Amino acid sequence: MNARMLWLLLACASIAHAARILAVLPTNTKSHYAMYGRLIDALARRNHTLTVITHFTMKNPPDNVEEINLAGTIPEITNNLTKQQTSLKPDAMRNLEEIMKECVHACDVVSQNPAVKALVNSSKKYDIVIIEVFGSECFLPFGNRFNAPVVGILSSVPLPWVNEQLGNPEGTAYIPAYMMGFGQRMNLWERFANTVAVIFAKISYKIMSQIPSQAIADRLFGPGPKLETLAQNYSVVLANSHFSINEVRPLVPALVEVGGLHLDNSQVLSKDLKRLLDNSHEGVIYWSFGSMSRIETIPSDKLAPIFRAISELPQTVLVRMDRQLLSSNLTVPDNVYTMKWIPQYKTLCHSNVKLFISHGGLLGTQEAVACGVPMLIVPLYADQALNGQAMSNRGVARIISLRDSTTNSWRETFHDLLTNIKYKEKALKLRDIFLDRPMSPMETGVYWIEYVIRHKGAGHMRSPALDLSYTQYLLLDVFILSVAITSAVIYILHKLFRYLCTRCIRWCPKTIVLEKTLFRRNISIIHCFLWIIYKMKTD
Numbered sequence: 355m356n357a358r359m360l361w362l363l364l365a366c367a368s369i370a371h372a373a374r375i376l377a378v379l380p381t382n383t384k385s386h387y388a389m390y391g392r393l394i395d396a397l398a399r400r401n402h403t404l405t406v407i408t409h410f411t412m413k414n415p416p417d418n419v420e421e422i423n424l425a426g427t428i429p430e431i432t433n434n435l436t437k438q439q440t441s442l443k444p445d446a447m448r449n450l451e452e453i454m455k456e457c458v459h460a461c462d463v464v465s466q467n468p469a470v471k472a473l474v475n476s477s478k479k480y481d482i483v484i485i486e487v488f489g490s491e492c493f494l495p496f497g498n499r500f501n502a503p504v505v506g507i508l509s510s511v512p513l514p515w516v517n518e519q520l521g522n523p524e525g526t527a528y529i530p531a532y533m534m535g536f537g538q539r540m541n542l543w544e545r546f547a548n549t550v551a552v553i554f555a556k557i558s559y560k561i562m563s564q565i566p567s568q569a570i571a572d573r574l575f576g577p578g579p580k581l582e583t584l585a586q587n588y589s590v591v592l593a594n595s596h597f598s599i600n601e602v603r604p605l606v607p608a609l610v611e612v613g614g615l616h617l618d619n620s621q622v623l624s625k626d627l628k629r630l631l632d633n634s635h636e637g638v639i640y641w642s643f644g645s646m647s648r649i650e651t652i653p654s655d656k657l658a659p660i661f662r663a664i665s666e667l668p669q670t671v672l673v674r675m676d677r678q679l680l681s682s683n684l685t686v687p688d689n690v691y692t693m694k695w696i697p698q699y700k701t702l703c704h705s706n707v708k709l710f711i712s713h714g715g716l717l718g719t720q721e722a723v724a725c726g727v728p729m730l731i732v733p734l735y736a737d738q739a740l741n742g743q744a745m746s747n748r749g750v751a752r753i754i755s756l757r758d759s760t761t762n763s764w765r766e767t768f769h770d771l772l773t774n775i776k777y778k779e780k781a782l783k784l785r786d787i788f789l790d791r792p793m794s795p796m797e798t799g800v801y802w803i804e805y806v807i808r809h810k811g812a813g814h815m816r817s818p819a820l821d822l823s824y825t826q827y828l829l830l831d832v833f834i835l836s837v838a839i840t841s842a843v844i845y846i847l848h849k850l851f852r853y854l855c856t857r858c859i860r861w862c863p864k865t866i867v868l869e870k871t872l873f874r875r876n877i878s879i880i881h882c883f884l885w886i887i888y889k890m891k892t893d
Contacts, residue, residue, distance in 0.1 A: 373807045375404045376473075376500065377484040378493045379507075380464045382409045382428045384645040385717050386509040389594060389616035390486065393507065394419070396800050405478070407470060422469045428460055449735045450533050450555060454563045457489030461567055465492065465574040474499060474574060482807050487516060487591055489559075492567035494584040495575040503811030504584075505803055506591035510716055510737055511600050512609060514555040516593075519585040521817030523604045526552050530601065535739025537747045538601055586820045589806040589813075592799050594716060598787045599723050600744060607815040610802050614720050614788070614795040621700035630691060631701070634670040637708035637772075640701055640727075642674035644715045647734055650679040656756055661687055663764035669708060669772070672696065702727050708778075709771055714738030719745060726785035728777035730767055732756050749780040 375397060379390045387410045394406055398419050407422045415421055464470055480500045485493055487506035497504035508516065513532050517524055530536035531551040536544050568581050588608060596613030597603070605611070623631070631638055643649050649657075657680075664671050665687035677692045686692070698718065702710060703725040710722045714731040719741050722729050729751035731742035745751035752767050771777055793801065806812045825831050 373402045373481040373804070374479060375402050375482050375484060375803075376480045376496060376502070377404055377406045377408075378496055379406065379408045379484075379486050380424065380460050380493070381486055381488070381509075382424075382460065384410065385715065386486075388618070388717065389509055390507060392616055392618065392796065393592075393799055396796055397803065400800065400804075405473070405480070407464070407473075422467070422473065424464060424467060427467065428463050447533075447554065447558075450558060451562060453736065454489045454559065458492075458563055458566050458570070461490045461492035461570050465570050471574070482589075482803065484803070487588075488513070490563050490567045491581050491585050492570045492574075494581055495571050495578055497587075498578055498584060499575055503589040503806050504587065505806055506588050507799075508591055508593045510593070511595040511740075512591075512593050512603070514552045515559040516591060516609075518556060519582075520588060520591060520606055520608050521586075521819030522606045522609050524552060525603060528601075529603050530740055530743075531555065532737050532740065535733065535743045537743050587816070589811050589815065590802050592802065594720075596720075596788060596795075598784065599720065599748070600741075606817045606819075608812075608817065610798065612795040612799045614724060615799055616717055617721065617724055617795070618699055621697040623697060623700055623704075627693070627696065627701070630670065630672070631704045631706050634706050636668045636670070638704070638706050639664075639667065639669050639671045639709045639711060640696075640698075640707050641671060641711035642696065642698060642718065643713040643732075643734070644718055646715075647713050648679075649673060649675040650677070652756070654681045654684055656759070657681075657684060659759060659761040660764055661685065661690075662761045663768060664690060666765065667768060667772075672701070674698075699725070709768075714742040714745075716741055720788075723750070723781070723784055723788050726778075726782040728771050728781045730754060730771055732759075748784055750777060750784055 377390075377394055379387065379394075381387055381390065387408070390408075391410060394404060398404055398416055401418065403418045405420045405422070407424065409424045409428070411421045411423050411425065412419065474496075478500070480502045483497045483500060483502050483504045485491070485496065485504055485506050487508040488510070494504065496502075506516075511532060512520075512522060514524065516522075526549040527545055528538050528540070530538065530540070531548050532555065534544075534548055534551050536548055540548060564581055571581060572578075590608050590610055592610050592612045592615070594613050594615060595601075595611050597611065599613065641649070652660075661684065667689060669689065671687070671690045673690055673692045674694070674696045675692050676694050677686065680686065699721045701707065702721050707725070707727055709730060710718075710727045711730045711732070712718050712722065714733045715738060719729070719731075723745075729745055731738070731745060731751050731753050732755070733739040733742045733753065734756070739753075742751065742753045746753050752771060754763060754767055791798070819827055
């Protein structure tokens, strides 16, 4: 390495390490913040100075981290499985609308926080702003307010409106929509439904999220650029996806996959839990529906068949739930061990864990893949059907419907997953593919954030597609021009051939009457050629 190269590397490092970062993370979901929080920790360890707006504060924040505490302002989002849905809307449509309502509500509450208002009116300066990207973009004006580039962080696969904001190709023919449980090889009807779902999602986002978010942003920041304009100026969006377990899709440079960012090797098993896992010689089945879905609220008529099937298994079944909240008419099998909280990633990677019963959340799915554990997926809402289908297509999981399941269906599924060695073999193969990267997800995320800092927003990564109208992007103008040129050429040739045909047959007096009769009837070019050939032969 020559002296100039060393100097450039040191200069880049010094710029990155001197950055002042504002992280606006209004999510009140523990599972999502597990991803965001690890990124904040990594940036803090690299000596960046951070201001973090969050519901989940650090126990002992370092000196270079200042937190604006939102805890208690919004109840944590949970999904009570006893909740009855009476709407006639499809589940995908209803779930999408609920997510947007929750995100807009969170924006409204956070925007009224005195500390957040004080930050907006402060004289602080930041080199970069990190914004959570999901169901609302009301805090995007922070970038404009501090004249700093914006990096988005997304806890899911790229959403339809995010693709549009970045100029990323949608590919509805082979990329399933966020709320649709399709695979990448869709039939005609699925491709039609998938395309309609993407269009519906974009329209819904505009009406249900972007318009009310604009009102909240104007109230907090005052008049300024529209959110839809600011959203087209993300420097980078870090998406919690990876082609090995999600969809193979084209990506513009500003959309970077960091699937597995939340994987935490520092987790520690308690003594009791470690003893249970070590001593379960028949193996362990781990059952968790994540931090948002409470297993103990599953209706008794649906939970009882599951317990009956579990009671017949020789394995120990470790369940994340509060046993005291179960209905009194339910009998918990003897082989079930319950805990209110379990370090999931560390547990899944234990050698005795044979199966993971999951609702198909993306974070839990990534943890199971990273540990090489087969899955039994019970999709409940949001993108869980999509994740379940992706795992099923890769041969590492089976899907079962909570609504339609019976003891026999659970029994048969357990038997297949636990006795068919192909699931474990494919899970281990998928693990190797998922983890085989030039940099870890965390290193990738930190690298691109510091890349944006070093290059003052990295505007060179912005897609030119964002500067095109729909007519230009869809090549409708090219199509219209092509039709016009083709029509003009055909018209000119038609006129030319009519003229030539007339000149070729006029020399014969006997044909004049016939010629007038034919052309009065507007003969075709083919007729003209046939007439010329006939005359040539007769002559």
